[in-house]
Amino acid sequence: MADQNSKGEDFVQKAEKKLSGWGIFGSKYDDAADLYEKACNCFKLAKNCTSFAFFLSIPSLPIWIRMFYRIFMFLESKHEAASSYVDAANCYKKISIQDATESLNQAVNIFLEIGRLNMAARYCKDLGELYEQEQNPEKAIEYFERAADLFQSEEVTTSANQCNQKVAQLAAQLEQEASVGGSGEASSNSGAAIPSVASTTSGTSDSKRLAVNAPGNRSDPGWKHGIAVDENPKKVQCKYCQKVINGGIYRLKHHLAGTQKDVGACKAVSDDVRKEMWKIVSSLQENLIKRAKEIEGRSSDSSPLGQYEDEEVEGAKRQRREIAKNPADLFKKRDNAANYKAAGEMLMGKRKRLYWTPCAAHCIDLMLEDFEKKIPIHKETIARGKKITTYIYSRTALISLLHHFTKEKDLIRPATTRFATSYLTLGCLNDNKGALIRMFTSKEWKSSQFAKTKDGKVIENVVMDKDFWKSIITCLRSAYPLIKVLRLVDSDEKPAMGFIYEEMDRAKEKIQAAFNGIKKRYPKAIEIYEAIAKHSINNNLLKYSVKGILLNAGICQLCKGDVVAITNALERYQEIDPTFSGSRECKLLSALADSMDEEDVGKFTEALHEYDSMTRLDAWKTTLLLRVKNAIKQKEEEEDDLT
Incomplete structure (x- = not known):
């Protein structure tokens, strides 16, 4: 890091020397630009945001701004210069919002000069967001309006509408806080006449009137319950719980109202104050929504084709929301009666995107x-x-x-x-x-x-x-x-569609594990599962799980130790599912049956490992197959003893 910083400083000194020395005008500035670019790269590698931003735009030194601008203008690289100002602004956001806004303003002016209105609109919107973050709604409205006009001129209707909605929200916030502030002060002064915001700023336009939250202004009713820390209106201390809140009087009101919006509720405030603050923030939110809808209704695309597309998209969104409100329109629950089953199969034959599955x-x-x-x-x-x-x-x-x-x-x-x-x-x-x-x-x-x-x-x-x-x-x-x-x-608590198959598999494993492979008990339960599989083999949604069910039944047949029964079962399974004969499950069962018939433990183990290496067997299946393996091994040992 230190090496990169020192290299960057060396390049800066060389650039200054090049500019102050003698030489052909074009080559001198060309060489200086290259040296400054190398210095910027070094500062970026060193993650020195302050130095990088300083040597990209250097807004605090006008002579450097002029020099930087002249270099890039001379090279006819105005777009590159604007991009450099944007990079500088991104770095300044971490250390100085004021310098960041100055850099973005420079970038916007250059983009306007070269006709890149879309880029200018984008960074005007960024400026509006910065001023909104800094609790300066007047400036934020100015830049959001400017961005909306630029987006509209470029026919980017969606972005223009977003900016117009932000203007509506901020304007409603200013008007609401101004009106509430006047009424609040009037009530607190026992009927004394308080001049309105309009009267105190006579001779100025509405867009230039003093904001309620402007520095030094304490007309907002929230200031009766908070104290500015170090004269900073963005840091307010609650008079009741002594908590210091960052974000200004807006968050203090939500803190007192107990809305839990980006700030915790005050536990020491009285009920009367909480009700008062709740009324203020609630009415403010209602006005925000109302103004946003008005602006959205007024803003429209100048192109008839674009207006038609917007209406079509909005109509599709409304239709989607209406469907999402009532999922019962997508799914209809019926039992497995013969008439419903027949109707479901008939509908699936006619409608390729309609599915019927058993209840x-x-x-x-x-x-x-x-x-x-x-x-x-x-x-x-x-x-x-x-x-x-x-x-x-x-x-x-x-x-x-x-x-x-x-x-x-x-x-x-x-x-x-x-x-x-x-x-x-x-x-x-x-x-x-x-x-x-x-x-x-x-x-x-x-x-x-x-x-x-x-x-x-x-x-x-x-x-x-x-x-x-x-x-x-x-x-x-x-x-x-x-x-x-x-x-x-x-259950109505959560939809079961995504969980039913996994839960059924778990239920089957629990039932099989509960009986511990006892021959007298669980073959009957497995027989029932196979019967369900037979009913589901022709169902488009359930047929893919049939091979797994048949594998489970085959493993149970292996546990009985009857090779003839296993062979007959495999033939029966192929009749149930014609594709079963070519599956890995069928090949596994056939190999295990052959190894049992030959009493070959090695062949049994090899077939089991080959399948398990690609498809992990469940614990209960492994337990049963190990018992079969031990039974084969025991037979081998008995034969060895006899010989």
């Missing part, structure tokens, strides 16, 4: 229905659970006794679907297991008339049966992951 909630409810009806342990456990709830809730005395032991908790939890309710009821029974056991072993139950009846004894035996509670855990392990997905798709 997720209905599909999950069908899965839960299959669990309850086709898996014996689910069917039996749910039936016994319903006996308990039906018996208790049909007798008022038992409901009171139940609430005494469960601390007012119920055993029934309604859900959006019928079969989800059954599993949620099992969950409630499991949550209140201890309370139910205490209830049916209590003196109150033993001494009641219900304990002596046949039905009462049956219910008591069910509650005291340890196997019943174990069965509940088994049922919940397979059903709760699906119920979680069901809650997601029926």
Whole structure:
């Protein structure tokens, strides 16, 4: 850094020597310009913004400004000179806003001189933003209006409208603060007549009137509640909480009103002051919006074609906003009834951009229905659970006794679907297991008339049966992951479209992991998933996930250890999905089946690693395949022992 600074200073000294020496006029200034350019590059490399800006424009020394300008004018590089002033302004923004505005003004004048109105408009807009940042709305309005006129002359309507809207907002802010300031002072002086802004500035135009926030002016009602720090109107200290606020009286009013707009709320201010400030900032915002709409309505493109395009674009935006207000116009939720399915397929055939997919909630409810009806342990456990709830809730005395032991908790939890309710009821029974056991072993139950009846004894035996509670855990392990997905798709808190496929995969993995590969339990659950896959194979949105489902089913077949069943399953899967035979999933299952038939652990491991190197297998799949591998290895060891 220091080396680059010293090099830059050396180049500056050489340039000064070249300019003060004798030589042909053109070559002297040409050489000096080259040396100054090298000096600027050195200062840029050294990240010395102050020196770089100084030697690009040097606004504080008029002789240097003239020399710099004469050099570039002589070389007919006015555009390059203006760009240099812009670079200088960008550097000065970090250290001196005043110097930055002077440099930008020089750039604007040069761009106007060479006819680059678009560039001049751009930097006029930058000047307006700088003055707005410095809380000088009068100057900001002047430059925004100038930028709007230049943009309009270049037919850049969008940028012109943006500048006009800024003018409207700033003008409304000035007018509102002036009117509120007058009314505020009048009320604070108990009816004393206070001259208006217009009367105190008689003889001047509206655009030249004194701004409410101008230096030295304290007519804004916010100044009653704040103190300027070091006579700097941009740093105001709140009289109530003593907090120093940067940004002037505008932010102080939001601080007192508690709007949380770029500043924290005051915790010590009284309710009356907060209401007063809230009224001021609210009315100001309303006027800003009103004036912005008026300006937007007045500004139009001089070209009929451009006006038509603007109206067309605005109409498209309005249509998009109307659609976005009601997403139900894009998606219609229906169940999986045969008539809806047929209508959906017919519409997809006629409309290439319309899609029908099965209702997720209905599909999950069908899965839960299959669990309850086709898996014996689910069917039996749910039936016994319903006996308990039906018996208790049909007798008022038992409901009171139940609430005494469960601390007012119920055993029934309604859900959006019928079969989800059954599993949620099992969950409630499991949550209140201890309370139910205490209830049916209590003196109150033993001494009641219900304990002596046949039905009462049956219910008591069910509650005291340890196997019943174990069965509940088994049922919940397979059903709760699906119920979680069901809650997601029926929730109104966030759209579920982007989460449903991932959540279904997670639910499947949780169900499979919960059974730990036990042959008697989870092949039935996998069979249900395969049935769902068969229904989805012809669906444009779901058919891409069928190969993964068939791979899962094939791995489960491998766990059974029946090679013939695996071969038959692969043939069946190819009938379900004709493209499955050429997939990597099918090749993996075939290779693993062959290695099992040959009892070759090495071949099994090689096929598994080849697939896993390109597509990472889930943890539960890896666990099951390792068990198959260990079974093959154990057979090899047994054969070695026999030989």
